[in-house]
Amino acid sequence: MITSHNLKFSYSAQKKFQFPDISCGDRETLLILGQSGKGKTTLLHLLALLLQPESGEVIIGGRSIKHLSHEQIALIRAKTIGIVYQRAHFVSALSVIDNMLLSNFLAEKDQDRKRAIYLANELGFAEHLSKKTSQLSQGEQQRVSIARALMNDPNVILADEPTSSLDDLNCQRVIDLLKTQSASIGASLVVVTHDQRLKSEFSNQVIL
Numbered sequence: 001m002i003t004s005h006n007l008k009f010s011y012s013a014q015k016k017f018q019f020p021d022i023s024c025g026d027r028e029t030l031l032i033l034g035q036s037g038k039g040k041t042t043l044l045h046l047l048a049l050l051l052q053p054e055s056g057e058v059i060i061g062g063r064s065i066k067h068l069s070h071e072q073i074a075l076i077r078a079k080t081i082g083i084v085y086q087r088a089h090f091v092s093a094l095s096v097i098d099n100m101l102l103s104n105f106l107a108e109k110d111q112d113r114k115r116a117i118y119l120a121n122e123l124g125f126a127e128h129l130s131k132k133t134s135q136l137s138q139g140e141q142q143r144v145s146i147a148r149a150l151m152n153d154p155n156v157i158l159a160d161e162p163t164s165s166l167d168d169l170n171c172q173r174v175i176d177l178l179k180t181q182s183a184s185i186g187a188s189l190v191v192v193t194h195d196q197r198l199k200s201e202f203s204n205q206v207i208l
């Protein structure tokens with residue numbers, strides 16, 4: 001479960017954001033919609049503990065993420081949050097499977113090859129596991145990115161514009177994958193997007 005209260009953030013005196021409170025329980029989904037520049041990625045990065053709010057707090061699994069060291073925050077993020085970034089940010093020198101196993105390493109867990117292979121089969125890219133990520137199509141990279149986010153069975157999955165560059169068929173596939181995979185591990189799924197196609201896919205919505 002993830003909630004936020006009174007989150008405020010500013011990049012500069014001219015660029016200030018005050019976000020509505022959000023709440024997404026275990027096995028629940030939440031869509032955060034907003035036009036370009038409304039602060040969707042900023043909010044997602046606050047929820048992902050990648051940015052520190054000026055005021056307010058994020059609570060994950062009942063625990064407030066305030067007054068913790070950078071090291072503690074990094075470990076909580078790695079262990080409890082799966083992030084599907086707007087751009088995938090793979091390590092280009094590593095294979096697909098090693099990019100996935102990196103998630104285990106960052107969470108200080110043993111490398112779980114079985115889980116990586118299981119997810120690759122579930123998400124339909126098992127034949128690409130030993131390739132470099134740059135050899136995969138954009139849609140395949142998107143699925144690897146989702147699988148990587150699921151490697152540590154996170155409590156919360158945060159996805160930033162996961163469908164904006166996909167055609168209708170792949171858009172539907174990616175949303176179905178995110179929903180089924182997050183439901184199967186009992187996670188909260190929060191998606192931020194300007195993609196209006198997703199409106200009909202989520203009953204809980206917040207508009208920025």
Ligand SMILES: Nc1ncnc2c1ncn2[C@@H]1O[C@H](COP(=O)(O)OP(=O)(O)OP(=O)(O)O)[C@@H](O)[C@H]1O
Pocket residue numbers: 011015034035036037038039040041042043194
């Ligand atoms: N590091 C930064 N420094 C200064 N301003 C920033 C920074 N990152 C984002 N901004 C500004 O903050 C505003 C919100 O950016 P953000 O990326 O959160 O919006 P968004 O709703 O996700 O937009 P998009 O849909 O175009 O990705 C934008 O006007 C952007 O220029």
